[in-house]
Amino acid sequence: MQWVLITIFVLLCSGLIAILGVKFEDFINALQSHKKNTLSDDLKTLTGSPPKSFFARQSYEIEKLLKATGRENKFQIIKRISFLLFAGGVIIALLLDNVFMVPILGIGLSLAPVWYIRSTAGVYRKHLAEELETAISIITTSYLRTEDILRAVKENLPFINPPVKGTFEAFVAEAEMINANLTSALNTMKMKIPNRIFHEWCNTLIQCQSDRTMKYTLSVTVQKFSDLRVVQSDLEAILSAPKREAITMMFLVISNVPLLYILNKDWFHALVFTTPGKIAMALCTAIILFSLSRIMKLSQPVEYKG
Numbered sequence: 001m002q003w004v005l006i007t008i009f010v011l012l013c014s015g016l017i018a019i020l021g022v023k024f025e026d027f028i029n030a031l032q033s034h035k036k037n038t039l040s041d042d043l044k045t046l047t048g049s050p051p052k053s054f055f056a057r058q059s060y061e062i063e064k065l066l067k068a069t070g071r072e073n074k075f076q077i078i079k080r081i082s083f084l085l086f087a088g089g090v091i092i093a094l095l096l097d098n099v100f101m102v103p104i105l106g107i108g109l110s111l112a113p114v115w116y117i118r119s120t121a122g123v124y125r126k127h128l129a130e131e132l133e134t135a136i137s138i139i140t141t142s143y144l145r146t147e148d149i150l151r152a153v154k155e156n157l158p159f160i161n162p163p164v165k166g167t168f169e170a171f172v173a174e175a176e177m178i179n180a181n182l183t184s185a186l187n188t189m190k191m192k193i194p195n196r197i198f199h200e201w202c203n204t205l206i207q208c209q210s211d212r213t214m215k216y217t218l219s220v221t222v223q224k225f226s227d228l229r230v231v232q233s234d235l236e237a238i239l240s241a242p243k244r245e246a247i248t249m250m251f252l253v254i255s256n257v258p259l260l261y262i263l264n265k266d267w268f269h270a271l272v273f274t275t276p277g278k279i280a281m282a283l284c285t286a287i288i289l290f291s292l293s294r295i296m297k298l299s300q301p302v303e304y305k306g
Helices: 002-020 024-031 039-046 054-068 072-095 099-110 112-146 149-159 165-178 182-190 196-208 212-263 265-273 275-298
Strands: none
Touching: 072 099, 072 112, 099 112, 099 275, 112 149, 112 165, 112 196, 112 212, 112 275, 149 165, 149 182, 165 182, 182 196, 196 212, 212 265, 212 275, 265 275
């Protein structure tokens, strides 16, 4: 009977929202603070510092990850999905008749898109670093021989793969047809790829336009990709066993609930229908969601911070 009442409540809310013409953005604006920004807040925004508010910080992280992977237009869709998942988590907790799990499931499920985007962004950054390493390595070899960066890029374009090939093609097109100033073209190319080692490589190339002896430092910059790959491989090897054990323990904790129903129904009813049992389930759910969040954060690829 309870799920019928919840369904009726959801339908009534949907009808009122449709009649009153309330938009999704209205909910987002209502959740956000209308406090006037101080000079310190504006400075943090300009320097890229994340907001202090939990929801604002998650929104900032989603926007930053989408921008890094070229999917800025999906930001509003992701926010809608997070809101719907939050509502779904609240409804599931109410169907389980466990009020302690309402905020936990609501917030936990709303963070699922963040974890997915973080995972795909990590895969994208790793692939980007691999292709960048190959591209700038062969271009550097050609540049050391010719001392002409435009020629070095052009003769190696057939050997460069996406997603970095388009950036180098745009560099050649700009240098040949739009702007003959190689320094300006290199600066434009640098800002198209979010990678610190690539930025350092481009900065060295810019210095090479006025001092040819700087070209010998390009190989040192390229070597940083190899060093980063070795560190990433070692880190994955170290974390693989703890991650496997953590996921196994989560599975065992979740599987214990239906297992109790089979082994001892009195224990199952005490866990599901009594107040101490509901609190225990809520705590276990919170720990599982927190552990998943930490696993996702530790699984991110290593980034160069030089």
